[in-house]
Amino acid sequence: MRRNLTVNGDRLWQRHMALAEIGPVGETGNCRLSMSKEDGAARDLFARWCRDAGLSVQSDRAGNMVAIRPGTDPDRGLVAAGSHLDTQPHGGRFDGISGVLAALEAIETLNDAGIETKAPLAVINWTNEEGVRFAPGLMGSSWFVGELTDDALDASTASDGTTFAAEAEKIGWRGELRPDAVEMDSFFELHIEQGPVLERAGVQVGIVTSVQGLRWLDVIVTGMDAHAGTTPLDARRDALLAAAAAVQAINCEGRREGADARVSVGRFLPATDGPSTIVGEVRFVIDIRHPDNAVLGRLEAACKRASIEAADRYGCVATVTRRIAVPPRDFDAGCIDAVQQAADALGFSNMQLPSGALHDASNIAAIAPTSMIFVPCRNGISHNIDEYASPEDLAAGCNVLLHSMLSRAG
Numbered sequence: 001m002r003r004n005l006t007v008n009g010d011r012l013w014q015r016h017m018a019l020a021e022i023g024p025v026g027e028t029g030n031c032r033l034s035m036s037k038e039d040g041a042a043r044d045l046f047a048r049w050c051r052d053a054g055l056s057v058q059s060d061r062a063g064n065m066v067a068i069r070p071g072t073d074p075d076r077g078l079v080a081a082g083s084h085l086d087t088q089p090h091g092g093r094f095d096g097i098s099g100v101l102a103a104l105e106a107i108e109t110l111n112d113a114g115i116e117t118k119a120p121l122a123v124i125n126w127t128n129e130e131g132v133r134f135a136p137g138l139m140g141s142s143w144f145v146g147e148l149t150d151d152a153l154d155a156s157t158a159s160d161g162t163t164f165a166a167e168a169e170k171i172g173w174r175g176e177l178r179p180d181a182v183e184m185d186s187f188f189e190l191h192i193e194q195g196p197v198l199e200r201a202g203v204q205v206g207i208v209t210s211v212q213g214l215r216w217l218d219v220i221v222t223g224m225d226a227h228a229g230t231t232p233l234d235a236r237r238d239a240l241l242a243a244a245a246a247v248q249a250i251n252c253e254g255r256r257e258g259a260d261a262r263v264s265v266g267r268f269l270p271a272t273d274g275p276s277t278i279v280g281e282v283r284f285v286i287d288i289r290h291p292d293n294a295v296l297g298r299l300e301a302a303c304k305r306a307s308i309e310a311a312d313r314y315g316c317v318a319t320v321t322r323r324i325a326v327p328p329r330d331f332d333a334g335c336i337d338a339v340q341q342a343a344d345a346l347g348f349s350n351m352q353l354p355s356g357a358l359h360d361a362s363n364i365a366a367i368a369p370t371s372m373i374f375v376p377c378r379n380g381i382s383h384n385i386d387e388y389a390s391p392e393d394l395a396a397g398c399n400v401l402l403h404s405m406l407s408r409a410g
């Protein structure tokens with residue numbers, strides 16, 4: 001391994017700052033929703049950097065951007081890396097962006113050093129990872145691996161009535177590249193951790209072994225509307241009280257399954273909103289995550305039971321239905337090992353961990369050997385304009401990405 005081959009951390013940081021000027025929010029935030037004017041401007045700037053680095057830039061029906069540097073062996077598949085350039089409405093400067101820019105920086109480092117690889121290399125910007133303007137999230141990579149049909153992709157509609165197909169054409173990023181024309185040897189995604197684990201451990205590089213699974217349960221608690229002044233406490237069927245007890249109970253169920261369990265309620269909708277009406281119906285969604293599918297199953301059953309029992313305690317009825325079940329995804333042992341060896345050889349403190357969030361890499365893992373590199377982010381904050389990763393940590397992660405790709409590409 002060429003240990004003294006290192007990326008240009010300044011160039012990597014300057015590009016983060018240049019992209020951050022497109023769609024700024026506050027002092028340090030960004031809003032570039034997928035296929036918006038701002039997304040188009042970011043894509044155009046990124047494409048210019050790619051072309052300046054000698055890469056050919058293509059796009060596909062989903063607007064995914066694939067920028068390729070040829071290899072010396074025409075029979076080899078692409079060693080690809082990337083992430084996404086779109087952001088949350090109050091997003092930061094690093095979520096997704098770092099992975100795209102690090103992949104480009106890795107290739108430019110090879111250009112600067114005059115190093116060719118046997119396998120071709122690629123930088124990929126996956127479309128609409130965030131799923132804010134168009135649903136679903138992870139849209140580009142889902143379509144690429146065949147999880148989303150052409151029709152479903154084209155017809156996805158924003159709240160203002162515009163379709164994905166029309167908006168992609170409008171900003172000029174709807175191409176002809178077919179996924180089956182892309183033979184992928186492997187895929188690496190660098191991403192900020194979006195959690196506090198690396199920072200707490202004082203570790204510079206995270207080696208991601210898997211993406212945890214996810215289940216969503218829709219819960220409807222039904223009681224009866226009543227007058228807050230005239231209905232005695234023991235004569236009520238208070239759906240809000242029952243739902244609140246359910247939220248408390250499922251949190252206990254999550255804690256019982258240990259440190260890796262995540263159980264959350266982020267959407268909670270009472271049917272009425274008046275200070276003097278006892279609420280007759282509440283709808284909420286339980287978000288359950290865990291790296292182990294068997295534990296996910298146990299948590300789902302426990303949350304369902306806890307919701308029904310809590311409703312029953314207050315004279316209400318809960319119905320619980322499953323909306324989504326995404327199984328945990330283990331990354332490829334060879335790709336994990338490539339990242340581990342690069343991190344060790346470069347002397348960066350590192351640890352293996354599962355990803356708490358879904359990423360495009362979880363989709364790509366279905367069609368090609370894949371793994372991820374995590375960079376620490378300050379206080380674990382993400383989806384927030386205060387999101388921050390240091391130039392030093394980004395450069396360290398980028399160096400690990402460079403050498404992981406090199407070990408794969410030869």
Ligand SMILES: [Zn+2]
Pocket residue numbers: 084095096129191
């Ligand atoms: Zn992201």
